[in-house]
Amino acid sequence: xxxxxxxxxxxxxxxxxxxxxxxxxxxxxxxxxxxxxxxxxxxxxxxxxxxxxxxxxxxxxxxxxxxxxxxxxxxxxxxxxxxxxxxxxxxxxxxxxxxxxxxxxxxxxxxxxxxxxxxxxxxxxxxxxxxxxx
Numbered sequence: 001x002x003x004x005x006x007x008x009x010x011x012x013x014x015x016x017x018x019x020x021x022x023x024x025x026x027x028x029x030x031x032x033x034x035x036x037x038x039x040x041x042x043x044x045x046x047x048x049x050x051x052x053x054x055x056x057x058x059x060x061x062x063x064x065x066x067x068x069x070x071x072x073x074x075x076x077x078x079x080x081x082x083x084x085x086x087x088x089x090x091x092x093x094x095x096x097x098x099x100x101x102x103x104x105x106x107x108x109x110x111x112x113x114x115x116x117x118x119x120x121x122x123x124x125x126x127x128x129x130x131x132x133x134x
Contacts, residue, residue, distance in 0.1 A: 003134065012055050081129075086133065
């Protein structure tokens with residue numbers, strides 16, 4: 001069902017500093033910040049040859065990333081994102097298998113302008129999983 005790893009998302013307490021580290025220290029190609037108000041985050045994508053790193057920073061007080069950072073002040077891995085060919089078929093199969101979909105269960109448009117869903121971390125070994133239709 002899942003395809004390749006699309007990205008690893010890292011919540012960061014300072015987006016500019018994190019982007020600078022990836023760009024200047026690690027020599028990666030770093031994109032510009034983009035606000036994603038529907039998800040309550042500002043993101044910066046770090047492009048790698050085989051995947052991406054998504055740096056996440058809270059956008060607004062009710063951001064899920066603000067809650068994450070309140071428990072993890074230094075930041076840390078927030079979620080992993082896997083690609084799927086058909087997000088609705090993937091959702092239906094996962095629900096049939098007993099997995100929980102977060103939110104309404106309906107895909108939202110993600111930062112890549114493609115449909116995404118999040119899966120409950122308790123069903124996936126403590127890891128928040130995002131699925132993105134490609």
